[in-house]
Amino acid sequence: MMGHAAKALPFVSDEERAHWHDQALWFVRLKRDRQAESIPEWEALRESASAIKAHTLSRLADYLEEFERNARANGIQVHWARDGTEHNTIVHRILAGRGITRLVKSKSMLTEECHLNPYLEAQGIEVTDTDLGERIVQLRREPPSHIVLPAIHLKKQDIGELFHKELGTAQGASDPSYLTEAARGHLRQKFMAAQAGLTGVNFAIAETGGFVVCTNEGNADMGTSLPPLHIASMGVEKVIPRTKDLAIFLRLLARSATGQPVTTYTTHFHGPLRGGELHVVIVDNGRSAILHNETFRRSLACIRCGACMNTCPVFRRSGGYSYGYTVPGPIGSLLAPLRNPSHFGSLPFASSLCGSCSDVCPVKIDLHHELYAFRQELVRQKIVPLYKRLAMAGLSWVLMTTWAYCLASRLMRWFVPRLPRALVYGPWNPWGRQRELPQMPRESFRDLIKKEPT
Numbered sequence: 001m002m003g004h005a006a007k008a009l010p011f012v013s014d015e016e017r018a019h020w021h022d023q024a025l026w027f028v029r030l031k032r033d034r035q036a037e038s039i040p041e042w043e044a045l046r047e048s049a050s051a052i053k054a055h056t057l058s059r060l061a062d063y064l065e066e067f068e069r070n071a072r073a074n075g076i077q078v079h080w081a082r083d084g085t086e087h088n089t090i091v092h093r094i095l096a097g098r099g100i101t102r103l104v105k106s107k108s109m110l111t112e113e114c115h116l117n118p119y120l121e122a123q124g125i126e127v128t129d130t131d132l133g134e135r136i137v138q139l140r141r142e143p144p145s146h147i148v149l150p151a152i153h154l155k156k157q158d159i160g161e162l163f164h165k166e167l168g169t170a171q172g173a174s175d176p177s178y179l180t181e182a183a184r185g186h187l188r189q190k191f192m193a194a195q196a197g198l199t200g201v202n203f204a205i206a207e208t209g210g211f212v213v214c215t216n217e218g219n220a221d222m223g224t225s226l227p228p229l230h231i232a233s234m235g236v237e238k239v240i241p242r243t244k245d246l247a248i249f250l251r252l253l254a255r256s257a258t259g260q261p262v263t264t265y266t267t268h269f270h271g272p273l274r275g276g277e278l279h280v281v282i283v284d285n286g287r288s289a290i291l292h293n294e295t296f297r298r299s300l301a302c303i304r305c306g307a308c309m310n311t312c313p314v315f316r317r318s319g320g321y322s323y324g325y326t327v328p329g330p331i332g333s334l335l336a337p338l339r340n341p342s343h344f345g346s347l348p349f350a351s352s353l354c355g356s357c358s359d360v361c362p363v364k365i366d367l368h369h370e371l372y373a374f375r376q377e378l379v380r381q382k383i384v385p386l387y388k389r390l391a392m393a394g395l396s397w398v399l400m401t402t403w404a405y406c407l408a409s410r411l412m413r414w415f416v417p418r419l420p421r422a423l424v425y426g427p428w429n430p431w432g433r434q435r436e437l438p439q440m441p442r443e444s445f446r447d448l449i450k451k452e453p454t
């Protein structure tokens with residue numbers, strides 16, 4: 001089974017692209033900082049959001065039942081799915097029961113998690129992702145590489161090539177306005193032909209039985225206003241108690257995600273269209289198990305803003321595909337091994353533990369401490385390979401034993417200068433080349449050490 005480092009190798013080997021990816025995400029991170037700094041009560045908002053999430057998670061079943069009661073009273077049909085398979089079956093049953101073969105879908109990481117697209121396509125239903133980034137990766141038959149910016153790993157030239165092949169745009173064209181216009185025309189036809197629309201749910205309000213979907217492109221609105229059937233897929237953790245709580249989350253979400261003051265379209269759904277149907281599928285898919293895990297239950301507070309990815313030095317330099325899970329980055333490095341520790345056991349180690357993720361998280365999930373705790377858990381469960389456990393135990397003993405520490409320091413001082421340069425900076429270490437290391441000195445390490453003042 002390939003770990004994070006091995007999966008990251010193709011990405012980090014393309015130095016130019018990895019550097020560009022790093023800078024693109026850092027730009028988003030800086031935009032987020034400017035927005036956060038422009039609001040004096042930013043930290044108070046984060047505190048409130050964190051407290052609301054902690055409270056909601058402590059009474060999750062009650063709030064979900066309240067949401068269901070009120071949603072039904074609004075004419076919304078509510079379904080419960082234990083896992084991804086049940087979710088897909090329910091969605092298919094609704095569509096097949098009405099003879100629907102064309103579905104448009106706005107961004108929903110939950111449907112990615114459940115692998116809904118391939119499931120429906122295998123049943124003869126055409127699914128079109130309508131978020132521009134999602135449509136791009138769908139045309140490339142790839143999953144999203146980031147939860148908010150699904151095609152952030154691609155340059156405009158890559159998209160120009162793809163659109164030339166798939167949408168017939170001019171060869172070599174890479175002007176973003178031209179490409180966006182072409183995508184708009186293509187998607188417009190899909191919207192007009194759709195028989196049903198599927199959206200995710202950003203926030204479901206227990207008090208009213210309504211829910212909110214945030215997009216920047218208005219694609220959720222188009223996809224749910226034209227066809228008479230709307231299906232919304234919602235993870236159990238999306239519920240919040242009251243409408244007034246929403247204001248706090250909406251102020252935090254767009255600023256943390258893309259550095260915008262507010263998402264362009266924030267749409268409230270409180271019932272079906274006249275003569276139409278609205279279904280909400282509430283999905284557990286392993287979330288209840290996380291809720292019962294006292295150490296890591298806070299990971300369910302995540303509002304999927306992506307800020308922890310944009311700031312993470314490992315994510316920025318290794319790309320979303322190196323995580324091998326629907327949700328990458330620091331939060332994915334918790335969620336994935338919580339679902340399958342032996343398969344995703346390398347992810348908690350894909351972190352510098354610098355704490356930047358915890359600093360930006362709008363709901364104050366203590367990501368880096370949780371990642372550290374997860375490492376210890378993996379060692380306890382013996383999922384970390386034996387050689388690594390032995391190395392860590394040995395190192396821990398050396399650090400705690402004065403004479404061993406002194407001896408090891410002497411040995412390292414002798415050994416490191418004799419390491420071949422290629423091991424440190426050369427082609428054998430593409431990961432090391434991506435880091436902001438000082439320029440390789442012309443002198444050997446041995447000469448440099450000799451020069452050091454005593």
Ligand code: SF4
Binds near residue numbers: 256361
């Ligand atoms: S863990 Fe926090 S920063 Fe990361 S995506 Fe979730 S809410 Fe955003």
